[in-house]
Amino acid sequence: MLYCFRIRQPTFLNSLSFLFQLHSDVDKGVGDVKYTLMGDGAGTIFTVDEITGDIHAIRSLDREEKTFYTLRAQAIDIKSGQPVEPESEFIIKVQDINDNEPKFLDGPYTATVPEMSPLGTYVTQVEATDADDPTYGNSARVVYSILKGQPYFSIDPKTGIIRTALPNMDREVREHYQVLIQAKDMGGQLGGLAGITVVNITLSDVNDNPPRFPKSIFLLKVPETSEVGSAVGRIKATDPDTGKNAEIKYVIVPGDGGNVFDITTDENTQEGILILKKPLDYESKKAYTFKVDASNAHYDHRFHSMAPLKDTATVKIAVLDVDEPPVFSKHSYTLEVHEDTPVGTIIGAVTAQDIDVSNSPVRYCIDWKSDRDKYFTIDEVEGIIATNELLDRESIAQHNISVIATKVSNPLLSSHVPVIIHVLDVNEFPPEMSVPSETVVCENAKSGQIIQSVSAEDRDLAPAGQKFYFRLPPEEATKPNFTVYDFGNNTAGIMAKRNGYQRSQHELYFLPVVIEDNSYPVQSSTSTLTIRVCGCNSDGTIMSCNAEAIFLPVGLSTGALIAILLCVIILLVIVVLYVSLRRQKKKDTLMTSKEDIRDNVIHYDDEGGGEEDTQAFDIGALRNPKAAEENKFRRDIKPENLCVPRQRPPVEDNTDIKVFINQRLQEYDADTSAPPYDSLATYAYEGTGSIAQSLSSIDSVTTDADQEYDFLSDWGPKFKMLADMFGGEQSYNTDTVT
Structure with missing residues (x-):
């Protein structure tokens, strides 16, 4: 059997500390048995002596790191190497010692408590933790205490709850507190370990203070010219509270200034701003006195009984006298004047006065910008307005002028007033007919039939109830054709006085109509109405109004x-x-076929025109180059379009003929307006007046022997040059060359 002997050890193990010994019943102590160790930490934390079985710790143990270790031990025969006993398991449990102090994991702490709170008001709770084994001894039992912060706060030693230790702490006296809290293990006994944390406590504000005016009377001075709605002064009450608790509302106590002034609060500075509600007048009232209340806009009902949450101050406002411009008796003036009123006629007056104590005289003038044409004048002392030009209602029916009043004592102070002048109408224009001055009457019209209604218009301003009257002139009343019937409503009708009208006898009638108005003085005019006789069918539809239509056969259809x-x-x-x-x-008859024209073949059916035939080709241009500048059209061919003659540069008299011809050749080659048959020459008659006489054998009075042809030898090269200029193969009638 394998035994494990537990040996009591010190509370702290050093390296190679003996823990216990293994021993087997087979081991006789002669060295024939050895011991082995396996499991958690074998060889790294624990080691065994193979001969004696002693187990040692080769490094320190920490319960907070591992609380127990499981090991397996075995006894082996040294000679055979076989186990002499089955494998045994051992558990090594690490006992705790107080090697960890309490720690505040959430520290430092911040807390807020309202000021004026009662004794024992909860503030916050702190908590410390100890890593030692709470089930073994007192190593993990923590006790709390206050090292700093008394006598204002207290702490529960077991729970760590912090409470107020003094009642009614005032924020306005002290706002911030720093409390030092200690947590000690071993139940607070001597030798225990301790941890420390800080708790920052702030007293929050409550509305426990009313606003206070720093003084009981405020004196202000306000110019009488201050504008309505402007700020004329400021007063201020103070409140030691903060935030909403320090917001102040100002109210004017009903009395002297309630109707003239108003007060509002500046949200940034909490000042009371006095606003002018009505204009001030130093001459009417020189001072105002009234009271203003300042109170909290928000208050706490818990502290309402402690003190009144408002304060009252007196405001005295002195009105300052200011030199003001003259004041007109009216805001505007309206005057009336008849058109064509004589220049200099008085039409009205304006009045202004100085309302200051000085009572300075006032002078008047018309603003030139409002009366650029100077229709009116004003007396600078009395303010009397008169006409300066003849007025015409039809041109300008209303004049809008501005009158300026200035103080003699201070010309820089002035005021303006609008003056509206209505130009009244005078009956100066006669009424005129307002419908077209021409109408028609059917040939089959009946006596008493209204053939046209007429009305009138008047360029004068129509007064209420204006009437127009229509009639014929006395000399027309006896004629039997037409008359005017007045309907009595400012219109009239043209009435036929007989049955039937004949266009063949009388196509047009001219009817003068007299129109009168009822204004004063009465104006009248005569308008002539042209009446055309037309053919109409049985229902009065006009068929024709032309006089020649009467000669068409009767009954001819369309x-x-x-x-x-x-x-x-x-x-x-x-x-x-x-x-x-x-x-x-x-x-x-004058030209050959088109094929002949295209081939440039010329047929001569008669002798050329001789000396006078110079239109086809003027050899004079060779003798006098300036003559080539003249614009001459050919008579032998009718051009399709007449073109504007080309502008050619002037040719000097000494210009070589060959150069001249080459220039013209290039000019004609580039001319797109020339016809393609410009070399065609036809002659319908023989010319006269040739110096060389006729070259034809027809009717020749001389024989061939007598005829001299030597002069042609000089012109041979010239003919060749002319042929080149006019387009190649050409045939020329030599009778045209002189």
Whole structure:
């Protein structure tokens, strides 16, 4: 059997400390048995002597790290190496010692308690923990105590609950407290370990103080020109409380200043701001006195009976006199004047006065910006307004001017007042007919029939109840054709006086109509109404108003009229085609076929025009280059479009003819407007006046021997040059060259 002997050890183990001894009944003490150790910590924490069986701890043990270890031991025969006994298990339990102090894991602490709290009011609770074994001895039993913070607070030694130790602590006296708390193990006995923490305690505010004015009377001075709604002064009460408890509400006690002033609170400074509700007037009242209450906007009912939560102060406001501008008797003036009133007519007056004590005289003027055309003038002393120009209601019906009043003692002080001047209408324009001045009457009109209604308009301003009257002039009243019937409602009707009207006899009638108004003075005008006689059907629908229509056969239908019109159009088309064919035929007699034109072949059916025929080619341009600048159109070919002559640079008199011809050749080659048959020349008659006489053999009066042709040899090169200029193969009638 394997035995384990437990040996009492000191409370703290050092390295290689002996713990206990293993021994087997087989072991006779002669060294033939050895011991082995296996399990938790074997070889690292615990070791065994193989011969004696002594077990040692090779390092210190910590119960807080591991509370027990399980080991297995065995006795083995040294010679055979076989176990002499079965394996045995051992448990080593580490006993605790007081090696850990209490600790406040949540410290430092912060707590708040209302001021004026009663004795024993709960503040907060602290807690310390000890890592030692609470089941073994007093190592983990903690006791709490206050090292600093008395006599204001106390702590329960077992629970760590902190409470107030003094009643009615005042925040305004002291607001912050720092309390030092100790936790000691071993039940607080001597030799125990201790831990310390700090608790910061703040007294929270309660509304236990009323606002107080630093003085009982506030004196303020306010200029009489202060604007309504502006701040005119500030007063302030103080409250030692904080936050909402320090918010103050100001109220004006009903009395002298309640209707003139108001008071509000500045949220940032808690000052009372006096606001002006009504204008001040030094001349009417020079001072105001009233009381103001300052109270807490929020208060605690628990402290309401301690003291009144408001304070009262007196406010005296002195109104300061300020030099003010003149004041008009009215805010605006409205005047009336008839148009065309003579210049200088008085139409009204404005008045202003100095309300200051000085009572300075006032001077008046019209703001030039409001009366740029100077229609009006004003007396600078009396303020009397008169006309300066003739007024026309039809041009400007209302004038809006501004009058300025200034003080003689201080011209910089001025005031303005608007003056509205209505220009009243004078009946100066006669009424006029407002409908078109032309109407029609049917040939089959009946006597008494209204053929047209007319009305009138007046450029004058129409007064209430204005009436227009319509009538014929006296000389027209006896005529038997038409009359005017006044309906009495500012309109009239044109009435036929007989049955039937004939266009063939009288197509137009001119009826003068007299229109009068009822204003003063009475104005009248005569308008002439043109009446055209028209053909109408039986229901009065107008069919035709043209005089020539009366010669058409009676009863001709619309279809017949359309057929006649188509025939006329066809006839016109035939005439146009005939004229076009005639013109084409005439053109073909003067020119050969189109194929001849394209081949540039010229046929001469007669002799050329001679000296006078210079339009086809003017050789004079070779003699006088300036003549080439003239714009000459060819008479032998009708151009399709007439083009604006080209602007050519002037040619000097001494210009070489060859250079001149080359320039013209390039010019004509680049001209896109020239026709392709510009070399075609036809002559329908023989020219006259040639110096060389006729070159033709026709009717020649001389024989070939007498005729001299030497002069042509000089022109040969010139003909070649001209041919090159006008496009290659050409044929020229020499009768045209001189």
